[in-house]
Amino acid sequence: MVTWQLTVDANDPATLARFWAPLLGYVPAPPPDGFDSWLAWYQFVVPEEELDGDPDDYVDRIVDPTGAGPKIWFQPVPETKAGKNRFHFDLYVADRSAPMEEIIATVDAKVAELVALGATVGHPNRIDTESLQRYAVVMRDPEGNEFCVA
Known part of the structure; x- marks a missing residue:
């Protein structure tokens, strides 16, 4: 059996974990067995001079509380x-079968919420033809990683 996690490079891992966890419906991962915090675990495995000792800086792992999604x-x-x-998250917030005006309103409301949390807007992408209707907004998380809200 293969187990895996998604690993995202970050300059400020705790900030990204705090940004993405609620967005994905995730929670901070509990520390490994035998440790009362991630800082305690890091102090056990990383040379002391590489740590700054702020426990909040070591909340850098998130998990799906249902166990269905990957660890991050x-x-x-x-x-x-x-x-x-090279890859990114697509967050689906709108009912794709709804009228285009409703899709746009739902997506734009989520975009505004994410901007308030530290994301930035890249650009909207709208396709509205007889056979296909799609509206998405390309965004960037607090470190500039792209993702889409649709």
Whole structure:
């Protein structure tokens, strides 16, 4: 059996974990057995001079409380994001069978909520033909990682 997690490089892992957890319906991951916090675990496995000791900085792993979704770890890295993501999250918030005006209103309301949480807007993408209607907004999380709200 293979187990896996999604690992996202981050300059400020705790900020990204706090941003993405509620958005995905996730919660902070509990520390490993035998440790009362992630900081305690990090103090056990990482040289002390590499840690700053702020417990909030080590809440960098999130999980789906139902166990259905993958574990996500925001891994600390020194370099900043350099280019376009090779993959990204698509967040579906609107009923795709609804009238286009309703889809736009639902998506735009979520976009406004996410901007208030630290995301930025890239650009909207609208397709409205007889055979296809789609509206999505490309956004960036607090570190510039792209994702779509549709």
